Amino acid sequence: AIALAAFGGALGQGRAAAAALEGIARNPGARKDLFVPFILGLALIESLVIYALIIAFMLSGKVG
Template identity: 55%
Template sequence: MKKYTIALATLLASASVFAEEAATHTAAAATATGSDKGMLAIAAALCMGVAVLGGTFSQGKAASAALDGIARNPAAQDKIFTPMLLSLALIESLVILGFLVAFVKIGGLL
Protein backbone atom coordinates (compact mmCIF):
# COMPACT_ATOMS: atom_id res chain seq x y z
CA MET A 1 0.00 0.00 0.00
CA LYS A 2 2.87 2.35 0.76
CA LYS A 3 4.36 1.90 -2.72
CA TYR A 4 0.98 2.63 -4.26
CA THR A 5 0.63 5.84 -2.21
CA ILE A 6 4.11 7.02 -3.16
CA ALA A 7 3.47 6.28 -6.83
CA LEU A 8 0.17 8.15 -6.73
CA ALA A 9 1.72 11.16 -4.97
CA THR A 10 4.54 11.25 -7.51
CA LEU A 11 2.07 11.10 -10.37
CA LEU A 12 -0.03 13.93 -8.97
CA ALA A 13 2.97 16.09 -8.10
CA SER A 14 4.48 15.71 -11.55
CA ALA A 15 1.41 17.29 -13.14
CA SER A 16 2.44 20.71 -11.84
CA VAL A 17 5.62 20.55 -13.92
CA PHE A 18 3.58 20.91 -17.08
CA ALA A 19 1.41 23.76 -15.77
CA GLU A 20 3.63 26.51 -17.15
CA GLU A 21 3.77 24.91 -20.56
CA ALA A 22 0.00 24.54 -20.58
CA ALA A 23 -0.43 28.20 -19.66
CA THR A 24 1.66 29.31 -22.65
CA HIS A 25 -0.39 27.16 -24.99
CA THR A 26 -3.79 28.33 -23.73
CA ALA A 27 -4.08 30.97 -26.43
CA ALA A 28 -3.07 28.45 -29.07
CA ALA A 29 -5.73 26.02 -27.84
CA ALA A 30 -8.42 28.62 -28.47
CA THR A 31 -7.57 28.52 -32.17
CA ALA A 32 -7.03 24.77 -32.34
CA THR A 33 -6.78 23.17 -35.73
CA GLY A 34 -6.01 19.71 -36.99
CA SER A 35 -4.80 17.26 -34.38
CA ASP A 36 -5.22 19.80 -31.57
CA LYS A 37 -8.97 19.31 -31.78
CA GLY A 38 -8.52 15.62 -31.14
CA MET A 39 -6.38 16.34 -28.09
CA LEU A 40 -9.06 18.70 -26.75
CA ALA A 41 -11.67 15.98 -27.21
CA ILE A 42 -9.46 13.48 -25.39
CA ALA A 43 -8.92 15.97 -22.55
CA ALA A 44 -12.66 16.57 -22.24
CA ALA A 45 -13.38 12.84 -22.22
CA LEU A 46 -10.67 12.22 -19.63
CA CYS A 47 -12.01 15.02 -17.43
CA MET A 48 -15.52 13.62 -17.58
CA GLY A 49 -14.35 10.05 -17.03
CA VAL A 50 -12.33 10.90 -13.93
CA ALA A 51 -15.16 13.00 -12.49
CA VAL A 52 -17.72 10.26 -13.00
CA LEU A 53 -15.40 7.54 -11.71
CA GLY A 54 -14.61 9.46 -8.52
CA GLY A 55 -18.23 10.41 -8.00
CA THR A 56 -19.41 6.85 -8.47
CA PHE A 57 -16.94 5.42 -5.98
CA SER A 58 -17.64 8.08 -3.37
CA GLN A 59 -21.42 7.83 -3.73
CA GLY A 60 -21.23 4.08 -3.36
CA LYS A 61 -19.09 4.38 -0.24
CA ALA A 62 -21.39 7.04 1.29
CA ALA A 63 -24.53 5.01 0.63
CA SER A 64 -22.90 1.84 1.95
CA ALA A 65 -21.82 3.54 5.17
CA ALA A 66 -25.24 5.13 5.68
CA LEU A 67 -27.12 1.90 5.10
CA ASP A 68 -24.73 0.08 7.41
CA GLY A 69 -25.43 2.64 10.13
CA ILE A 70 -29.18 2.37 9.61
CA ALA A 71 -29.00 -1.44 9.70
CA ARG A 72 -27.14 -1.37 13.00
CA ASN A 73 -29.46 1.19 14.58
CA PRO A 74 -32.81 1.65 12.78
CA ALA A 75 -33.84 4.36 15.23
CA ALA A 76 -31.07 6.61 13.90
CA GLN A 77 -32.46 6.67 10.37
CA ASP A 78 -33.61 10.30 10.62
CA LYS A 79 -30.19 11.41 11.86
CA ILE A 80 -28.33 9.51 9.13
CA PHE A 81 -30.58 9.97 6.11
CA THR A 82 -30.44 13.78 5.80
CA PRO A 83 -26.64 14.10 6.01
CA MET A 84 -26.36 11.22 3.53
CA LEU A 85 -28.57 13.04 1.03
CA LEU A 86 -26.54 16.22 1.54
CA SER A 87 -23.29 14.41 0.94
CA LEU A 88 -24.66 12.69 -2.17
CA ALA A 89 -25.78 16.06 -3.53
CA LEU A 90 -22.34 17.57 -2.92
CA ILE A 91 -20.63 14.61 -4.56
CA GLU A 92 -22.94 14.90 -7.56
CA SER A 93 -22.19 18.63 -7.81
CA LEU A 94 -18.52 17.76 -8.31
CA VAL A 95 -19.47 15.42 -11.14
CA ILE A 96 -21.55 18.18 -12.72
CA LEU A 97 -18.60 20.55 -12.35
CA GLY A 98 -16.43 18.04 -14.21
CA PHE A 99 -19.11 17.90 -16.90
CA LEU A 100 -19.00 21.69 -17.24
CA VAL A 101 -15.21 21.68 -17.45
CA ALA A 102 -15.46 19.10 -20.22
CA PHE A 103 -17.86 21.35 -22.12
CA VAL A 104 -15.53 24.33 -21.68
CA LYS A 105 -12.63 22.25 -22.97
CA ILE A 106 -14.58 21.02 -25.95
CA GLY A 107 -15.92 24.54 -26.62
CA GLY A 108 -12.83 25.14 -28.76
CA LEU A 109 -14.08 22.45 -31.13
CA LEU A 110 -17.31 24.21 -32.03
Protein backbone atom coordinates in the same frame (compact mmCIF):
# COMPACT_ATOMS: atom_id res chain seq x y z
CA ALA B 1 -11.37 13.60 -17.95
CA ILE B 2 -15.11 13.40 -17.47
CA ALA B 3 -14.95 9.62 -17.20
CA LEU B 4 -12.52 9.93 -14.31
CA ALA B 5 -14.81 12.44 -12.57
CA ALA B 6 -17.83 10.20 -13.13
CA PHE B 7 -15.94 7.18 -11.80
CA GLY B 8 -14.83 9.12 -8.73
CA GLY B 9 -18.35 10.39 -8.12
CA ALA B 10 -19.85 6.93 -8.48
CA LEU B 11 -17.25 5.48 -6.14
CA GLY B 12 -17.90 8.22 -3.59
CA GLN B 13 -21.66 7.78 -3.77
CA GLY B 14 -21.33 4.03 -3.40
CA ARG B 15 -19.13 4.35 -0.34
CA ALA B 16 -21.46 6.95 1.19
CA ALA B 17 -24.48 4.72 0.62
CA ALA B 18 -22.67 1.72 2.09
CA ALA B 19 -21.70 3.69 5.19
CA ALA B 20 -25.22 5.07 5.66
CA LEU B 21 -26.83 1.65 5.26
CA GLU B 22 -24.31 0.10 7.64
CA GLY B 23 -25.11 2.78 10.21
CA ILE B 24 -28.83 2.16 9.83
CA ALA B 25 -28.31 -1.60 10.10
CA ARG B 26 -26.38 -1.17 13.34
CA ASN B 27 -28.85 1.32 14.81
CA PRO B 28 -32.26 1.39 13.08
CA GLY B 29 -33.40 4.22 15.35
CA ALA B 30 -30.83 6.54 13.78
CA ARG B 31 -32.48 6.37 10.36
CA LYS B 32 -34.01 9.84 10.66
CA ASP B 33 -30.72 11.31 11.90
CA LEU B 34 -28.74 9.82 9.01
CA PHE B 35 -31.10 10.59 6.13
CA VAL B 36 -30.60 14.34 5.69
CA PRO B 37 -26.77 14.31 5.96
CA PHE B 38 -26.71 11.35 3.56
CA ILE B 39 -28.80 13.16 0.93
CA LEU B 40 -26.75 16.35 1.34
CA GLY B 41 -23.55 14.37 0.94
CA LEU B 42 -24.83 12.73 -2.24
CA ALA B 43 -25.83 16.14 -3.61
CA LEU B 44 -22.36 17.54 -2.94
CA ILE B 45 -20.67 14.55 -4.57
CA GLU B 46 -22.92 14.84 -7.61
CA SER B 47 -22.30 18.58 -7.88
CA LEU B 48 -18.57 17.91 -8.26
CA VAL B 49 -19.30 15.59 -11.18
CA ILE B 50 -21.55 18.21 -12.78
CA TYR B 51 -18.82 20.85 -12.36
CA ALA B 52 -16.34 18.51 -14.04
CA LEU B 53 -18.77 18.06 -16.94
CA ILE B 54 -19.16 21.82 -17.33
CA ILE B 55 -15.39 22.33 -17.26
CA ALA B 56 -14.91 19.57 -19.84
CA PHE B 57 -17.41 21.29 -22.15
CA MET B 58 -15.73 24.65 -21.62
CA LEU B 59 -12.30 23.21 -22.40
CA SER B 60 -13.58 21.57 -25.57
CA GLY B 61 -15.03 24.90 -26.72
CA LYS B 62 -18.66 23.75 -26.85
CA VAL B 63 -19.93 26.15 -24.16
CA GLY B 64 -18.91 29.70 -23.33
